[in-house]
Amino acid sequence: MIEAFYDVSPAWPVIIGGLIAAAIPHHLVRKGLALLAPILAGLLWFNVPSGGHVGGVFELGGFVLETFRFDGLSRIWGLIFIIAAFINGLYGFHEKDRVADAAGLIYAGAGLGAVFSGDLLSLFFFWELTAISSVFLIWGSKTQAAFKAGLRYLAIHVLSGVMLLAGAVIHASETGSWAFDNSLSVDTLGGLLIFLAFGIKCAFPFMHNWLQDAYPKATVTGAVVLSAFTTKLAVYALARGYAGTDILIWIGAIMTAFPVFFAVVENDLRKVLSYSLNNQLGFMVVGVGVGTELAINGAAAHAFVHIIYKALLFMSMGAVLHRVGTVKASELGGLFKSMPVTAVFCIIGGAAISAFPLFSGFVAKAMTLAAVAHEHHYLVWLILLFASAGVLEHSGIKIPYFAFFSHDRGHRVREAPANMLMAMGVAALLCLYLGWPDMFGIPGGYRALYNLTPYPEVANAYPMWTFDHVVGQMQLLMAALFAFAFLVRMKWYPDEKRSVNLDFDWVYRRAFDGLARWGFAMFGRLWSSIGNLLDGVRTRLGGRLFQTFSPMGALSRDIPSGLLAIWTSALLAIVLLIAYLAP
Amino acid sequence: MSDQSGKHDERIHPAARPFLWLDAPWLKSSMMWILLVLAVGFAAVDFFHHRHEYVHLAETTGFYALWGFGSFVLAVMVGWFVIRGLLGRSEDYWDGEGDQ
Known part of the structure; x- marks a missing residue:
């Protein structure tokens, strides 16, 4: 432990690394920064004394800003953001785009800064920085569609920031406090504005389309980077400020269900993943809404593993886009013959998100479902169970099946670049490790995840690996898998065809x-x-x-x-x- | 278009060659039956073992299997007939914006 660094938020080396990268023309130096900055951030994370810490406090214009609050909640989110930043750096190693390199680092650093913010003004600063820096990852595609989507993305996220600031000002005038904590409430005007600001970034229903609009149009690496930070930052913000807010249970339940229907008939596989992301956020939002210690653990653990397996799925589709030039399901198939390693990683990601036993999604999602059942939200529990089968449909089956199997379209391309495979390999290993059970007296990998949750003693007391639990999950998943094969066999499964489906973004x-x-x-x-x-x-x-x-x-x-x-x-x-x- | 079976296609990745049977017609035609056996096998556990659940409905024999099958079919049918049927448009609906 180096006391001199106690007050330095892990956000700073990543943001500073991004600013330096913006000024450096040499490709390899920038890539070195993209890997080094998250490592430095990780060292700072590990350097903090256990038991919580508040540092990086300074006064600016009469306001006291708290830039490094390290506690049970920010600890787990901070670590996964650092891991994601490192994996992103590895995945994008081959790209030679100075703006994207800088934007990716600043965006990740801003996400970290927001997670470690102890007051609403610091949160606002980093909140807006995530919006402004991340739009370059969309514009990086250099298409007219990406440019327009980026403008819409920026407008919506700046609006979120403005609402956050307005809410913070009103909240502070009412309570006299700028603290970012659980004193927020949807029953006050200020609290409601902040709640809606978080809701926009969290892709609440009717506020969600920026996600499906922008992410599929981002660059290959950009979509991977984007998938990690913005929405999970919003879940963190909700968990910090609005844990136990009942309305979140129903908002989350709707979020888990409606994207399933859109994902079924979506042709763009990165857009399928965007809907899938929306669906996964729903589970976390339900957990935050339930608000018990088990439920918050479930939301936090789900966010942790979700960032990894969602990144893995986006990385695998990014590799396909990089090699084939498209991720349209109607134009893909049979790619396992050319990209077998990528296919295996994609299947691991699909198994993890579908919550197959022995994969990370299983141990995380279980806590949320159990917490919902404990609190007698039986209808919500059934919706989550429906959504679990839906996840299997769009992410567990559709993504790997239509890209790598299905009808062989004859694409004979090279396997993904080595750096992409390494990044996917790290993510795939984590998907397996974090879902590994206790065996022969050796603690399983999932214990590491549970020990990171805000209430580790509650998590470790939860009976995760029971016969009933494993069998029940396998019954659900195998029956759903059979349903897929049955529908395909009967020709009752919709063809993948070139089309778009209107969503709420039609309104604006x-x-x-x-x-x-x-x-x-x-x-x-x-x-x-x-x-x-x-x-x-x-x-x-x-x-x-x-x-x-x-x-x-x-x-x-x-x-x-x-x-x-x-x-x-x-x-x-x-x-x-x-x-x-x-x- | 290359050789679809891939046996003689030199562009096939060496690591994929031992797994070309995954693309075999016999596997595609029998996949439904394999999955049926697995699904029924797991569901049949309920006949020999009483599961203890927080939600009593879930203790019903075959609950998870039926819910999983029904949910999947519902998701596909609503997606197909409601979403694609009512909201589906041609790919150039957004003036080509939908293209990558």
Whole structure:
């Protein structure tokens, strides 16, 4: 333990690494930074004394900012963000894009900064930094579609930041505190604004489309990087501020269910993964909403393993995109013959997200489901069970099956680059290690995950590996697998075809856009009419003034003095009459 | 288009060659039956062993198997008929934005 570094948040080496990378033209130096910065952040994480710590406190403009709060909740999120940053650095090692290198590091660092923030102002700063830095990972694709999606992404996330700041100001004026803790409530205006700000980033229903819009259009590496931080930061923020807020249980339940239907018929496999991401967030949000120690452990453990297996799935699809040039299911198939190692990693990711026993998703999701059942939310429990079968459909089967098996399209490409395989290998190993049970008296890998949760004693007391639990899960998954084979055999499974499916983004991309265009057109017409009216008034007024004051005008004519005398007398008479009648 | 079986395709990855049987027609045609046996096998455990669950409904024999099968079919049917049927559009709907 080096005391001198106790106050240094792990966010700083990653952000500073990103800023340096932005200035360095040499590719290998930037890549070295991309790997070194997360390692330094990891050393800082391990350097913190156990039992919690608050550091990096300083005053700025009269506000006390707390940049390094290390406790049970931020500890697990901080570590997985650091691991994700390292894996991302490895995965993107072959790319020679200075902007993406810098943006990836600053974005990861901003995510870490937000997780370790102890006050709402620090949170706001890092919250906005995640938005601004990450958009470059979308624009990096250099397509018109990516540019437009990036603009929409930026607008929505900046809006989230503005709502967070407004909510924070109102909250502080009401309570006198800028602390980012569980004093937040949806029953106050400030608390509600902050809640909605978190909800946007967490892709709540009707606020979710930025995710499916932007992530599939990001660069190969960009999508992997994006999948790790933004939404899980939002889950962390909800767990920090709104644990036990009942409405989150239903929001989360809806989030687990509706993406399943969209993912079934989506042709773009990175978009399938984006819907799948939405579905997984739902499990975490339900856990936060339940709010018991077991449920918070479930949400935290789920976030940890989810970042790894979701990154693994995005990495495998990124490798396919890198080699084949497309991730459209309608154009893929048979790739296991060319990319067998990538296929194996993809299957491991699919098994982990589907929560097969011996894989990481199983040990994490179980805690959330148990917590939901303990608190008697039986309908929600059934929805989560439905969503579990849905996860298997879109991520466990659809992704590996249509990319690597199914109908062989004859793509004969090279296996993914070595650095991509190494990154996928690290993620795949973690998927297996974190799901490994106790065996022959040796603690399983899942104990390491449980020990990282905010309430490790509760996690370790949870009876994870029971016969009933394993058998029940296998019954669910095998029956769902059979359903897939049955539907395919009966030709009752929809073909993969080139198409798009409208989602809620239609409202702002078409309805609002149309309304805005109509509004501008109407405003143009109105402005033109007002101009014509003013022209008319000016012309008529000018004519009248000319007729009155010009040398030929009325006032320039000779008027008989008698007429003037008559008018003067009349006015005098009126004045006298008023004076006489006045009391 | 290359040789679909891949046996004589030199571009096939060496690590994939021992697994080309995964693409064999016999496996594709029998996969449903293999999975049926596995699904029934796991479901049959309920006949010999009473599971203890927090949710009593889940203690019903074959509950997880039926729920898994039903959920999967529901997801596919709603996705196919509701999402694709009502909300599906041609790929150029967003003026080509949907393309990578």
